[in-house]
Amino acid sequence: MNVFMFHLMPYAALDMKERDKHPSAWVTLPNKLFDPKIGHELYNRYLDELELADELGFDGVSVNEHHQNAYGLMPSPVVMAASLARRTSNCKIAILGNAFALREHPLTLAEEHAMIDCITGGRLITGFVRGIGAEFYSMAANPTLSHERHMEAHDLIIRAWTEEGPFAFEGKHYHFEYVNMWPRPYQDPHPPIWCPSLGSTETIEWAAHPDRKYVYAQNYSPFTNVCKFLDQYRSTAQDMYGYEASSSQIGWTAPVYVADTDEQAVAEATEHMEALFNKFLYLPFETLFPPGYLTAQSYKRVASHKRGIMGSQTMEALIENGVVIVGSPDTVRKKLIECHEVLGFSTFVALMHFGTLPADKTERSMRLFAEEVLPAIQPLSDREYRGFEPASAAAE
Amino acid sequence: MKVFAFHLMPYAALDMSYAEKYSSVWLKLPNSYFDPKIGYELYNRYLDELELAAELGFDGVCVNEHHQNAYGLMPSPVVMASALAGRTGDAKIAILGNAFGLREHPLTLAEEHAMIDCITGGRLITGMVRGVGCEYFSMGANPAYSLERHIEAHDLVIRAWTEEGPFAFEGKHYHFEYVNTWPRPYQQPHPPIWCPSQGSSETIKWAAHPDRKYTYLQTYSAFDSVLRYLNSYRAAARDLYGYAATSKQIAWCTPAYVADTDAQAIDEARPHIQTMFNKLLPKISQSMFVPPGYMSNESMKQIFAHKATLRGGQTIEDMIARGVIAVGSPDTVRSILIERHRQAGFDHLLLMPQFGTMPGELAEKNIRLLAAEVIPALQTLNDDDYIGFEPAAAAAE
Numbered sequence: 001m002n003v004f005m006f007h008l009m010p011y012a013a014l015d016m017k018e019r020d021k022h023p024s025a026w027v028t029l030p031n032k033l034f035d036p037k038i039g040h041e042l043y044n045r046y047l048d049e050l051e052l053a054d055e056l057g058f059d060g061v062s063v064n065e066h067h068q069n070a071y072g073l074m075p076s077p078v079v080m081a082a083s084l085a086r087r088t089s090n091c092k093i094a095i096l097g098n099a100f101a102l103r104e105h106p107l108t109l110a111e112e113h114a115m116i117d118c119i120t121g122g123r124l125i126t127g128f129v130r131g132i133g134a135e136f137y138s139m140a141a142n143p144t145l146s147h148e149r150h151m152e153a154h155d156l157i158i159r160a161w162t163e164e165g166p167f168a169f170e171g172k173h174y175h176f177e178y179v180n181m182w183p184r185p186y187q188d189p190h191p192p193i194w195c196p197s198l199g200s201t202e203t204i205e206w207a208a209h210p211d212r213k214y215v216y217a218q219n220y221s222p223f224t225n226v227c228k229f230l231d232q233y234r235s236t237a238q239d240m241y242g243y244e245a246s247s248s249q250i251g252w253t254a255p256v257y258v259a260d261t262d263e264q265a266v267a268e269a270t271e272h273m274e275a276l277f278n279k280f281l282y283l284p285f286e287t288l289f290p291p292g293y294l295t296a297q298s299y300k301r302v303a304s305h306k307r308g309i310m311g312s313q314t315m316e317a318l319i320e321n322g323v324v325i326v327g328s329p330d331t332v333r334k335k336l337i338e339c340h341e342v343l344g345f346s347t348f349v350a351l352m353h354f355g356t357l358p359a360d361k362t363e364r365s366m367r368l369f370a371e372e373v374l375p376a377i378q379p380l381s382d383r384e385y386r387g388f389e390p391a392s393a394a395a396e
Numbered sequence: 397m398k399v400f401a402f403h404l405m406p407y408a409a410l411d412m413s414y415a416e417k418y419s420s421v422w423l424k425l426p427n428s429y430f431d432p433k434i435g436y437e438l439y440n441r442y443l444d445e446l447e448l449a450a451e452l453g454f455d456g457v458c459v460n461e462h463h464q465n466a467y468g469l470m471p472s473p474v475v476m477a478s479a480l481a482g483r484t485g486d487a488k489i490a491i492l493g494n495a496f497g498l499r500e501h502p503l504t505l506a507e508e509h510a511m512i513d514c515i516t517g518g519r520l521i522t523g524m525v526r527g528v529g530c531e532y533f534s535m536g537a538n539p540a541y542s543l544e545r546h547i548e549a550h551d552l553v554i555r556a557w558t559e560e561g562p563f564a565f566e567g568k569h570y571h572f573e574y575v576n577t578w579p580r581p582y583q584q585p586h587p588p589i590w591c592p593s594q595g596s597s598e599t600i601k602w603a604a605h606p607d608r609k610y611t612y613l614q615t616y617s618a619f620d621s622v623l624r625y626l627n628s629y630r631a632a633a634r635d636l637y638g639y640a641a642t643s644k645q646i647a648w649c650t651p652a653y654v655a656d657t658d659a660q661a662i663d664e665a666r667p668h669i670q671t672m673f674n675k676l677l678p679k680i681s682q683s684m685f686v687p688p689g690y691m692s693n694e695s696m697k698q699i700f701a702h703k704a705t706l707r708g709g710q711t712i713e714d715m716i717a718r719g720v721i722a723v724g725s726p727d728t729v730r731s732i733l734i735e736r737h738r739q740a741g742f743d744h745l746l747l748m749p750q751f752g753t754m755p756g757e758l759a760e761k762n763i764r765l766l767a768a769e770v771i772p773a774l775q776t777l778n779d780d781d782y783i784g785f786e787p788a789a790a791a792a793e
Contacts, residue, residue, distance in 0.1 A: 011578070027562070027574050027576065028561075028562045028574060028576060029576070029578075030560055030561060030562065030576065031560065031561045031576050031577055031578050031579075031580050032560045032561075034578055034579050034580055036513075036514055036579065036580055036581060036582040036584075037582070039514040039579045039580075039582070040514050040515070040517045040518075040582055043511070043514050043515045044482075044515065047482065047515070067507065067578070068561075068562075068574065068576045068577065068578050069578060070578065073511075073578060073579055074511075075504065075507035075508070075511070075577075075578070076474070076504065076507055076508045076511060078472070078474065078475060078478070078508070079474060079478040079508050079511045079512060079515075080478070080511075081478075082474070082475040082476070082478035082479045083478045083479065083481050083482055083515065085479050086440070086443065086479055086483060087482050087483070102501075103499075103500070103501060103504070104499070104500035104501065105498075105499060105500065105535055107535075108471065108472065108499070111463070111471035111472055112471070112472045112474070112475050115439070115469075115470075115471070115472060115475045115476075116475060117432075118432055118435040118436050118439050119436070119439045119440065119443070119475075119479060121436045122436075137573065137574055138574055138576075139501060139572075140571060140572045140573055140574075164426050164427065164428045165426055165427045165464075166423070166424050166426065166464075175536055176534075176535075176536045177533065177536060178423055178424060178464065178533055178534060180423065180424065180425075180426065180427050180464045180534075181427055181464070182407070182427050182430055182463070182464050182465060182466065182469060182471070183427075183430055183432065183435045183469055184427050184430055184432055184435075185432060186432040186433070186435070186436055188432075
């Protein structure tokens, strides 16, 4: 199993009293609440944390894109990936992801990914996301076109990365007379592509298609839902496309905190984890899923699964439902081995910093995880996976 | 004076037989000419060169934006500025520039510049450019709107950086209901803004406006043209706006190469500088560089007159004689640059220590010699060493 450290880079110094005067930490939360001097310290601290992950033996580090919010200060994961490029030496750098189709010029992102892939000698992983609903407000983009633009931007970029330029591209949404990418990516034919998702059926079916077989990464959800979505990917591969998905196509993302004992871990992490879910992540439903962003079918499914994690979460419930993994090294190790046995994901993305977690605790948890958990989970493979049972997936 | 190292990051390994089949290295030169393995080595070497310059005492390093070409492999200077952020100590990082108006979402660049400014604790300089004409073909953008989009994108970005969000922006080209940039830039009110230009009179007048007083950067030209453009900025400030421009508003960029003797410098630089000017630089005579509507007629005439002589069949001797480049022994180059400053009074000098096909060992030797023998004498120059602006003389030309 490949284990990545993921960072959201939240604005941990957020004044929560001010925050509570606004519906969420997104889109309209006034940017006067951001102090650039503190931002300077946080950015450098967070980059240090990701660089430490490289030194500690994580297989990769991950960054992502969200605009106009205090939940994650990375409107451009490209800036962070590029900053890390020559300050990490071995690890993969995963951009999970960039919202190519939010742009009128998705090729600018394709150029940037190709540059980073060249600079790092092929350590880049490219995540394709549509962006969550809030992004469509920030970018003044039409959510009803989101899915088809996402697919068309993808097609344009794959062609730009793999076909000799110049060629013309005439799509429904994108029109370029001269597609001729300089530089081309280092990896041949292109960087691995991952699809982080909240669980939309369209994304699962699209990612699992035999032409793509992209890594599907389910991000934080109760573990029963993670199972449902990841198994849905495997059953889609089997039933719709007639092939057996490999575990290398399956990924899972979850917040993780490790301390010497379960009690200590819970006591130390509670405030910061609850801040992540209740103060930073929370979004009014219409901001998360604006009209037209999902098909009616996906909307129903995602709504029923996600309502459960929005709003007033308690640490106990988060642990109980398997949304987060918190405890002693033994507990966390066992939990991950168990989950892998059930789901067989060959990628685990650990959010080692969350909410307001301070630097000393983040570093200690990372070091404990790297010493006590990583060595036990990195060797896990399909041998330890119970195997996919389509009947059980269908019955759920 | 502040001295910067500017890098274009050319694809120095280009198979020069391209010229038998293609008229330029821009836009349509197939990207099969680019080998990613070589790209990997070049990018890392070039970043090493800029980091070395910062370490050896250059005041800053500079990168820029050009799409789909072998002249400069930086479609995104943001990537390079970010890569340099944690590896350049106290040096400034200048993005010269980004073409904000080429995008439908100029705020994505504003966000990126704000991030880099925060990461570096305020070492960023933001260049705003329209992009050369060729970029309009690469991006499928309409050159006729170039100038007004450039100006509107600027206004949007400055408001996003300085006004409390969220606010709505309704322009002619840009429409955003919720402008609320997270993060905001580190520098207050925002990073210094520079306007690199080939000398369009619209840009000069716009940059010199008292609301802006942006640093005007003249890219490489024969020195008499450089002087004319820099003086036209000072003249615009005085005649149009009634103030005296300071030397801080004036910048010049030139390739520079130093070796132990003049003869050795010329010998070593010759193939590489001639490649840059004769093989890699845009040929202004080609329509793709000045697409219809990109410039006013007035600017187009001026630029053709000044730039036409730069393109094609240049020898290093011509370029030295006309002051396009500074090449020679440390003494020679130092005195040339001191003399240029005496005439033009620029407070920012951008030296391009690598150009064209110049290999790593020569570039490094050049950077070390410039840092040791040339830059210290330039960094102490100020307005006392400038003859001063004489509007009458400028007007007479």
